[in-house]
Structure formats: C-alpha cells, structure tokens
Amino acid sequence: MPRKQKNKNLLLIFTRNPELGKAKTRLAKTVGDETALEIYKFLLQKTRDVSLKVTSDKAVYYSVKIRTNDIWDNEIYQKHQQNGEDLGIRMKNAFKDGFASGYKKVMIIGSDLYNLSSENIENAFNNLNDNDFVIGPALDGGYYLLGMNSLQENIFENKDWGTETVRKDTLEDLKDKKVKLLELKNDIDIYEDILDIPEIMIKFINSK
Numbered sequence: 001m002p003r004k005q006k007n008k009n010l011l012l013i014f015t016r017n018p019e020l021g022k023a024k025t026r027l028a029k030t031v032g033d034e035t036a037l038e039i040y041k042f043l044l045q046k047t048r049d050v051s052l053k054v055t056s057d058k059a060v061y062y063s064v065k066i067r068t069n070d071i072w073d074n075e076i077y078q079k080h081q082q083n084g085e086d087l088g089i090r091m092k093n094a095f096k097d098g099f100a101s102g103y104k105k106v107m108i109i110g111s112d113l114y115n116l117s118s119e120n121i122e123n124a125f126n127n128l129n130d131n132d133f134v135i136g137p138a139l140d141g142g143y144y145l146l147g148m149n150s151l152q153e154n155i156f157e158n159k160d161w162g163t164e165t166v167r168k169d170t171l172e173d174l175k176d177k178k179v180k181l182l183e184l185k186n187d188i189d190i191y192e193d194i195l196d197i198p199e200i201m202i203k204f205i206n207s208k
Contacts, residue, residue: 009056009125010103012094014082015044015111017064024112030191035204040112042200043188045071047111052076053118056125057103061094091146092156099151107134107147112188114197116144124182131180135167139186142166152177 016023018041021033028036048071051058059078066079080097084090091108098106105128109116120136124147127134133152136145141164155173159166171179186193194200 007055007057008104010098010101010106011051011054011056011058011121012091012098012106012108013047013051013058013060013077013111014091014094014108015047015060015062016040017062017067018044019064024189026190027188027194031205039188039194039200039204042203043114044111046114047109047116048072050116050118050121051109054121056105056107056121059094059098061090087161088156088159092151092153095148095151095156096153105147105149107145109136109145110187113144113185114188114200115185120182121145124180127180127182130178132177133174134180134182135170136182137167137184139184140164140189141168142187143170144185144187145182146170 018037020037021028023040024036027039031039057078058076059080060072061080061082063082066081068074068079072079080094082090083093094108095106105125107121107124109121116136124134124136124145128147128149132149134145134147135143138144142162143166152173155170159169188194194205
C-alpha cells in the first residue's frame with residue numbers, strides 16, 4: 001500500500017494478528033486462550049486510541065496478513081506486513097522503509113503496553129531534536145519504544161530477542177551516540193503483569 005506522507009515523523013506500530021491460541025501465549029497459560037485473546041484485542045484498541053492523538057504519520061505492521069477492515073482506519077494508517085525471519089530483521093526493514101520514504105524521525109512501539117500515552121510518544125519525538133536515539137525501557141530488559149533520526153542497522157542484529165539482555169546489548173551498540181532513556185514501563189506478557197491493572201482484572205478476569 002503506497003505511503004501517504006503528510007508529516008516528517010513516522011510512528012511504526014508492530015502488531016500480532018489477533019487469533020485464538022496465537023495471542024499472548026504466555027499470558028494464556030494462566031488465563032486461557034479466549035481471555036488472553038480478549039485482553040490482547042483490548043490492548044490493540046488502546047494502542048489505536050493512543051496513536052490516533054499523535055501528530056505523526058502512522059504505519060501498522062501486521063505479523064501475518066494485512067487487514068483492510070479492522071480497527072486501523074485505512075485513511076489514517078499506512079498498512080504493511082512485517083518482513084524478516086526474526087523480530088530484529090522485521091524492525092530493521094520497517095525502519096529502512098520509513099527512512100527510504102523520506103521521513104526524518106522514525107519510531108516504533110508495540111501493541112501490548114497498557115500505560116503508554118500519546119504524550120509519551122510526542123515527547124519521545126521531541127527528544128529526537130537533541131538526541132540521536134530515544135529508548136523506552138521495559139521492565140523485562142527490552143524496550144517498548146525505539147526512535148531514531150537515522151538508521152543504524154547493527155542495533156537490530158545479534159540480539160536474543162525476548163530476553164532480558166536486549167536493552168543492555170542495544171545500548172552497548174549505541175555507546176558512541178546520544179541516547180535519551182524514557183520512563184520505565186511494563187509490557188503485558190504474563191499474568192503478573194496485569195495484577196496491578198484493575199481495568200483488565202475486572203473486565204476480563206473477575207467476570208469469568
């Protein structure tokens with residue numbers, strides 16, 4: 001789908017197609033596949049609502065198949081399929097595509113964070129005025145947000161994705177760059193991650 005460029009900033013949103021038994025599999029071990037899927041759909045909608053308020057251009061990258069009739073408005077969101085054999089290569093290709101299209105600042109977020117706000121994202125873009133990179137550190141040792149002014153491919157290579165070493169290894173790659181670290185936040189991957197979120201507990205768990 002051709003890019004409709006209106007802005008110099010691009011927000012990439014990586015999503016998993018919401019399918020039973022394939023969404024939030026670690027969470028599903030505790031709450032079951034159906035509840036895990038409903039929680040992920042809720043997080044997708046929350047990510048959509050937050051991103052709508054961000055002034056940048058926006059692109060959704062689907063894990064499996066591009067959907068035209070879903071929660072992501074075709075008039076607002078560019079739509080692409082993730083391309084690559086692991087997460088790092090898929091992210092690298094998305095960033096490369098963004099910069100090749102003429103964007104000056106490109107940033108990526110996932111779709112499994114409850115407490116990420118549009119203000120957080122706008123501030124992250126603003127931080128790229130004075131920094132080469134901006135990283136939102138996640139409690140699990142990874143990151144929930146990554147933004148940059150130019151592509152540095154090695155930060156997407158030779159990482160054990162999904163482990164606690166990802167952020168540390170990424171920062172090591174960027175030791176000669178100016179990096180802004182944002183507020184620490186928690187991805188929702190396992191049951192313990194939702195215990196402090198009443199909206200999810202009441203809506204999906206306590207009603208079962």
